[in-house]
Structures are given as C-alpha cells and as structure tokens.
Amino acid sequence: MYGPSEFEGGVFSDEIDGGRASATIELSTSGMVALTSTGQRFGILYRDCQLDIGGASGRMVFCRTPDRKLTIFCEDRRFPAALDMESGGELAEQLSSVRGQRLSEGIRWRMWLLGMAIVSVLCLIGGYYALIAVAKASIVAVPVSVDTKIGKLALESLELEGTRVTDKVVVDAVQEMVSRLEPHSELKGLTFEVRVMDSPEVNAFCLPGGKMVVYTGLLKKAKTAEQVAGVLSHEMAHAIKRHGLQRITESLGIVVAIELMIGDVGGLVAIGVELGKSAALTSYSRELETEADIVGVQLLHAAAIDPLELAGFFEMLKDEGDDLPAAMRWLSTHPEHEARIATVRGALAKLGAQQYRPLDIDWDDVQQHLNPLKDDK
C-alpha cells in the first residue's frame, strides 16, 4: 500500500487571479482533482494528462491538459508512485520517461556541484600559487638590509664545525677570490665576508646578505685557487639572487608571502634565523641550484676567472666517486655533476670572449699553510 492519495501542490490556470494558486491534489482512479486555496476546483483525466518534470529541485511533476491551459503540479516525492497506482498503469509509460528525466536531472545537478567544487579548489590552489609568485616577485622590493640582518643573525646562531682560521695567507687568499668576484654582483648593497673554518668538511656556503663560510676541507681538496673561486662564485650567486628569501617564502607559504607583500619584514627575519639554524637556508631546490651555477659562471666570466675551473672542481669530485668521505657536504647538497658540468658549459657558451687572468694567489703556499693547521690539532 502507498500513502494517502492527497497531496500538497498547486495549479496554473488563467481562471485563477494571478494565474497560480496552491492546492490540495486528490487522486482518483480516473483522474486528479485540485482544490485551490482560492476555493476553485480543477480536474484533469489521466487519459488527457501530459506529464513533465522540472522546477528548481528537478522534482516537480507537472500534469498538463493537451491545450496547456491547465497545469496541476506537485513536488511530493511519493506523488509519481501514487499517480502510477491510482491510474492503474495508464500513465506508466509517461511516468517512466519522467523518472528517467528526473534521474538525469539529478545526475546533471550533482555533476554541476562537483564541477563547482573542483573549480573552487582550483581557484584556491591557483590563488595560493599566484600569491606565492607575487611574494617571490616582491622580494625585489624588500631592502637588501633585510638579507644582511637575516644572514648576520643566522651566522650567530649557527654552530660551525671546527675553529676559525686566522692564518693570514689562507684568509687573504680566500678574501682575494671574493674581492675579484664582488664588484660584478648585479645586486648592489651586499657585502661579502668570508670566514674560514678548520674542519675536514668539504663545504662552503653563503648566507643571505653575503656572509660566507668555507671549510679547510674544501680548500685542501681544490687543485687550484680558481676552483675554489668557482665554488665561491656559485655560493655568492645564491645571495645575489636572494635564494634565501625565496626559500623562506616557499617554506613558510602564505603568511610570510602576505607579510612580504605588506612589507612587514620583522617576522621574516625571525623565520630566516630559525631556518638558518637548521641549514634549510642553504639547501635549495634543483632549479635554484641551476640558477646559482649559471649566475656563478657569469660572475667568474665578468671577473676574468675561467669558469671551466668550476666544472673542473665537479670533474674532480666526480672522479673521486665512491671514495668520497662522508664529510663532503657540499657534494651531497649539490648532486648531479654531469648535469652541472653541462650547465656550466652551456652558460659559458652564451657569454662573449674574455681574457682570463689567474688569481693573484700562490696556491702551493696556501696549501703549505693549510697542512700544519691539521697537525696542530
């Protein structure tokens, strides 16, 4: 058995003031009768009834006369089944097509909702990346003094390996390399300062603002002063292209991105210092490493130091292969030598002719001064 054969619905007719009224619909075995709230009665015989579906919900069933002057409608979920039952199968065919229509309406509605949900999510993601992109672009507007401040505080909070080297021959040699490269920096306002640490680590890094650290392990490994200058040019390029700030923007996302855009750099400095402690400030994406290689080559070229020396350093590291000590940190954060050698050569091919001059450094003498350092310990 089905429920009551009385349903709440409505009527469209020119005979009603305003053309429309709510009504109570009663189903009998021959047809339906609607008693409107205005007190009028309207009836449609099943044999004259033309069914249709629609409404905002897609659930509204319309029963129309052939001349379409009268329409009785009902949104009750039980209405179609009751109609089928009362009409004794007379409307079965029309009802099944209405049901199919309702199903496809439902599917369409759900598809639309799903589509809207996907579009909304995409807009959010797109907006997020757009915001990050804007933040990265607005790094240009952040004063270089912010980089300097981040670098200074980060260096103070870092626990560096080994003791600081004060040997004048060693320190002056490294400073000479930096002095040759520094005037060719495209970012003005940076002050490059190098600190040499006595440790077997084959590593060097540059913090935002230009504070650099080089370990004696790397100096001892290098066959020429120009190879070290090659590594330093790459590290300086990270500071020149402000990769530290980009790194901060990437890691900390939206909040920092917004801070950057509104020019609040206080939080940025605090975050940079935290990142600096975890060395996250000096480990970059492959994309940024490649950019540092290219800018490093440009820097070397402009400073009249043969950029192929950098490739030579990679070659040397590559040849050592599996014998590399675990302490070769620079290598582990800068993998893929073959690709990097290719990047160096590619970047060099784009540059004009240049008369390379050797660095004014007695590399053998530097090596002499490096070795006793090891014996002292």
Ligand SMILES: [Zn+2]
């Ligand atoms: Zn790097």
